[in-house]
Amino acid sequence: MGEKDFKQDGAAPFSEENGRTATMAGIDPSELEGLTLYEKKCVLINREIDSNGMGRYQWYIWCLCGFGYLLDLLWAEAFGLVLSPLEQELGFPGNQSGNISVAFSAGLTAGAFVWGVLVDIVGRRWAFNLTCLISAAFGLGLGGCNSYSAFLVVTAFVGFGIGGNIPIDTTICLEFIPQNRRFLLALLSIFQPIGVVVCAAIAYGFIPNYSCSPNFSEANPAPPCNHVAAGQPCCTRASNMGWRYLMFTLGALTLGVFILRFGVFRFQESPKFNVYRGHDDRALAALAHIARINKRPCGVTQADFDALTTEENSTTSATELIGAGNKQLQKSWKEKVMIELARYKLLFNGWQMVRLTLLVWLTYICDFWGFTLAGTYLPAVLAQKNGSINLTLKFTYRSYIAIYAPGIVGVVIGALMYGVPRIGRQLTMIISSALMGVSMFIFATVNNEATNIGVNVMEYFFQSMFNAVLYGWTPEVFAAPIRGTACGLASFWGRLFGIIAPLTAQSLIPQAGLHGDAQAQNRILYLAGGITLGCVVTVALLPNKVLGRQSM
Numbered sequence: 001m002g003e004k005d006f007k008q009d010g011a012a013p014f015s016e017e018n019g020r021t022a023t024m025a026g027i028d029p030s031e032l033e034g035l036t037l038y039e040k041k042c043v044l045i046n047r048e049i050d051s052n053g054m055g056r057y058q059w060y061i062w063c064l065c066g067f068g069y070l071l072d073l074l075w076a077e078a079f080g081l082v083l084s085p086l087e088q089e090l091g092f093p094g095n096q097s098g099n100i101s102v103a104f105s106a107g108l109t110a111g112a113f114v115w116g117v118l119v120d121i122v123g124r125r126w127a128f129n130l131t132c133l134i135s136a137a138f139g140l141g142l143g144g145c146n147s148y149s150a151f152l153v154v155t156a157f158v159g160f161g162i163g164g165n166i167p168i169d170t171t172i173c174l175e176f177i178p179q180n181r182r183f184l185l186a187l188l189s190i191f192q193p194i195g196v197v198v199c200a201a202i203a204y205g206f207i208p209n210y211s212c213s214p215n216f217s218e219a220n221p222a223p224p225c226n227h228v229a230a231g232q233p234c235c236t237r238a239s240n241m242g243w244r245y246l247m248f249t250l251g252a253l254t255l256g257v258f259i260l261r262f263g264v265f266r267f268q269e270s271p272k273f274n275v276y277r278g279h280d281d282r283a284l285a286a287l288a289h290i291a292r293i294n295k296r297p298c299g300v301t302q303a304d305f306d307a308l309t310t311e312e313n314s315t316t317s318a319t320e321l322i323g324a325g326n327k328q329l330q331k332s333w334k335e336k337v338m339i340e341l342a343r344y345k346l347l348f349n350g351w352q353m354v355r356l357t358l359l360v361w362l363t364y365i366c367d368f369w370g371f372t373l374a375g376t377y378l379p380a381v382l383a384q385k386n387g388s389i390n391l392t393l394k395f396t397y398r399s400y401i402a403i404y405a406p407g408i409v410g411v412v413i414g415a416l417m418y419g420v421p422r423i424g425r426q427l428t429m430i431i432s433s434a435l436m437g438v439s440m441f442i443f444a445t446v447n448n449e450a451t452n453i454g455v456n457v458m459e460y461f462f463q464s465m466f467n468a469v470l471y472g473w474t475p476e477v478f479a480a481p482i483r484g485t486a487c488g489l490a491s492f493w494g495r496l497f498g499i500i501a502p503l504t505a506q507s508l509i510p511q512a513g514l515h516g517d518a519q520a521q522n523r524i525l526y527l528a529g530g531i532t533l534g535c536v537v538t539v540a541l542l543p544n545k546v547l548g549r550q551s552m
Helices: 037-052 056-090 101-120 123-141 148-163 167-174 184-204 244-264 271-276 281-293 300-310 325-330 333-348 351-388 393-404 406-419 424-443 449-477 481-508 520-530 534-540
Strands: none
Touching: 037 271, 037 281, 037 300, 037 393, 056 101, 056 148, 056 167, 056 184, 056 244, 056 281, 056 351, 056 393, 101 123, 101 148, 101 167, 101 300, 101 351, 101 481, 123 148, 123 167, 123 244, 167 184, 167 271, 167 449, 167 481, 167 534, 184 244, 184 393, 184 406, 244 325, 244 351, 244 406, 271 351, 281 300, 333 351, 333 481, 351 449, 351 481, 351 520, 351 534, 393 406, 406 424, 424 449, 424 520, 424 534, 449 481, 481 520, 520 534
């Protein structure tokens, strides 16, 4: 089911003076012609949301969804930053170093799929809160792990909670912010580099000061205790608490986000979700609550919905999927299952939807492949390169802050380019993905203080710009009944290849690890950069007609 454009001109905005004699909730009836009943209700909801503007409720939603984005890369970056001290203490071989990323990506994959589907079945509210609770509980447990196997299992559960954040948060934000503020969807991604900078700053405070000596970046690092005889000097838990302190701190931050979402803010279920499920009364109650928080009257009433229901000129759907409303409540479980399965067919309803869906999946696959390897191995490669030119571990971790901070600017630029004529979403994604991939090829050829930092800044800057536009654009092009599912499936395919990527990469690493092996380091960089360049092709082939439409 595609989305319907509607005219902006000719509809008198709702006000107490205008009333509803010539219009319905401020909408000219001619604008509703040819729409299904569900789509007509969505137009009324859209106009009501638009009339709120960016009120207090909208800003609360935007910030809380932003915290979900913050947690996404905060945790992803953390595993790259703790990889080396963890390897030094626990003593797992270098060709198993990718298992941390595999475990996290496996959890992310399951989370993206499960939460992406559940958000369209049980609603946005439960998924919005539970993802944070699960991540917080297992995140706090990571700091207590004493074996590599235990660390991997707990990491997977952290990933399961985090995996639902992006599809859920973009879906929620899209359905609550006004149409003329869509650039804020892209700007949500500003929280991701902020999360990375926060993680890097905390790691800078803990890891260099609480790591084994000699540390993993020095010429002769202290060996793991399970590799030497009892009584020999080695890297003990007590002398290597930095990475544990980092895990405890990040778990506490995640718990704080859950408390804000569940205990402080009263989140309303999406009106469009309630309408789709046949709960018009709940949708109207949510709109009234939003208007009350924003200190304004609500412009849609039950009478408006009733007037739509009694009309005889609504377009009927090919299935009872969209616009079924209250009829869905009267169906058997078997019939409801068939309706859910029919909903997924909308992703492949016609050649344009097939093309769009497959290209979005391929874009996520190439993107997640590239930045998974970058997040997992670039910190380790930078530490090894800096160590080879006698730069301290403290300098390297301080450099991470300088590398990731410009990503904030990258997100802002991506959001600003969102609506620039002749550039917009598509060209911005093409340019940024190309430069992201090229930067990793350049990093393989340089090794001095300035260029090591500069090329990493370039990679993360354009990665942030690309993902800002991609994550904001994806939910726009799918209708509300399949929006969460579509975003979740796109993330699922990306996360799935985020599992395959480190498995492929670690097969290129010798058992001794990356320490002192420039060729192994370069193989990782070429693998990451090459696949990332695939985004250039997939984005260039996206159908232009789907950009910038009104969401239903």
